[in-house]
Amino acid sequence: xxxxxxxxxxxxxxxxxxxxxEAAEATKAPTLAVIGCADGKYVLPAARKGFDVWAVxxxxxxxxxxxKEDASGEVQVPGLVSRVKQxxxxxxxxxxxGDFMDFPRPxxxxxxxxxxxxxxxxxxxxxxxxxxxxxxxxxxxxxxVYFDYMLPLEKKxxxxxxxxxxxxxxxxxxxxxxxxVLHHRVLPPVLDKAHxxxxxxxxxxxxxxxxxxxx
Numbered sequence: 001x002x003x004x005x006x007x008x009x010x011x012x013x014x015x016x017x018x019x020x021x022e023a024a025e026a027t028k029a030p031t032l033a034v035i036g037c038a039d040g041k042y043v044l045p046a047a048r049k050g051f052d053v054w055a056v057x058x059x060x061x062x063x064x065x066x067x068k069e070d071a072s073g074e075v076q077v078p079g080l081v082s083r084v085k086q087x088x089x090x091x092x093x094x095x096x097x098g099d100f101m102d103f104p105r106p107x108x109x110x111x112x113x114x115x116x117x118x119x120x121x122x123x124x125x126x127x128x129x130x131x132x133x134x135x136x137x138x139x140x141x142x143x144x145v146y147f148d149y150m151l152p153l154e155k156k157x158x159x160x161x162x163x164x165x166x167x168x169x170x171x172x173x174x175x176x177x178x179x180x181v182l183h184h185r186v187l188p189p190v191l192d193k194a195h196x197x198x199x200x201x202x203x204x205x206x207x208x209x210x211x212x213x214x215x
Contacts, residue, residue, distance in 0.1 A: 002048075003083045005041035006075070006196040013208065014113070017146050018046055021111045024144075033109045033138050035100050036117020038062040040080040040093075047084070047092040055080060056096040056103060058122055063097040072199040100134065101126055107140045115148035116204075119163045128162040132172060136179060136213070145179075145211050153189055153205040166207050173211060183210040 021030045030051050037043050037055035039062045047053050057063050057080075065079030084093045096103060099122075117123070118131050132147070139145050150163060157163040166186045173181050189205045192198075 001086050003040075003044065003078070003086050005039050005044070005083075006077060007038050007041045008193060008195050010042055010045055014042060015045070017111075017113065017144075017210075018049060018051070021051075021144060022049070024142075025110055030111065031109045033105070033112045035112065035114035035135055035138075036120070037080060037095075039077060040083050042113055042115065043080060043093060044083060044087060044089070047089045048087070051092065053093045054096070054105070054109070055093055056098065056100045057117075058097070058099050060097045063095060068196060070197045070199055075196050077196070101131065104134065104137065106137050109138050110140060110143050112136075112138050112143070112145045113148075114146075116150045116206075118147075119150040119157060119160070121160075123162050124160060126162070128164065128168070129172060131162070136176070136211070139213050141213050141215060143213050144182075145213070147207075147209040147211075149207045149209065151186065151205040151207055153203060169207060169209055173209075176211075178213060178215045179211040180214050181209070181211050183208065 032046050032051045033054045034042050037057045043053050043055045061068055061077050063080050065077055065082050068075045068077055081095050084090055112135055114135055136145055152158045152163045173179055186207045189203045192202055192204050194200050
């Protein structure tokens with residue numbers, strides 16, 4: 001039984017990323033860490049393709065299910081754990097509810113993916129540089145890390161230390177000789193479709209950064 005995320009569907013670039021990982025790990029099941037997994041928007045597509053996935057998020061309702069309330073009213077959230085069980089993928093997905101900064105797993109994964117999670121208000125408690133380095137620490141040598149990061153287009157993100165302009169990301173990885181930048185692109189503002197917790201169409205501006213650990 002195929003289930004759906006309340007946060008919508010992955011972008012085509014995510015499937016391109018998975019294909020790139022598969023090509024590099026042709027002789028075994030690739031391992032992937034998804035930081036800020038919510039209810040599995042990016043987790044289930046990878047697990048269905050045979051990836052072994054570690055999924056972590058501080059939002060316990062998104063992970064384990066419950067009721068959220070937004071401008072549309074109360075929304076029942078099945079949660080990632082329930083979705084994994086329904087799709088019989090428990091042998092492929094390890095789910096952790098908590099702050100990923102509390103779960104260091106150095107060099108354990110072939111690839112890592114995170115989309116917007118570092119910019120959430122909860123993560124204002126951490127320095128952005130520390131979070132980015134913690135994400136990078138998860139990947140093995142020659143492994144890939146993909147950051148989808150939000151730029152401070154919306155008023156609520158302006159001035160946040162964890163939501164800087166794109167130059168910050170360029171400068172940070174200029175100081176990381178152990179990582180090679182393969183791709184870094186900033187897109188113009190785009191209209192994102194309504195989803196849970198933001199039940200109206202809205203604009204975001206995204207940066208996409210792909211790096212490889214070289215040593």
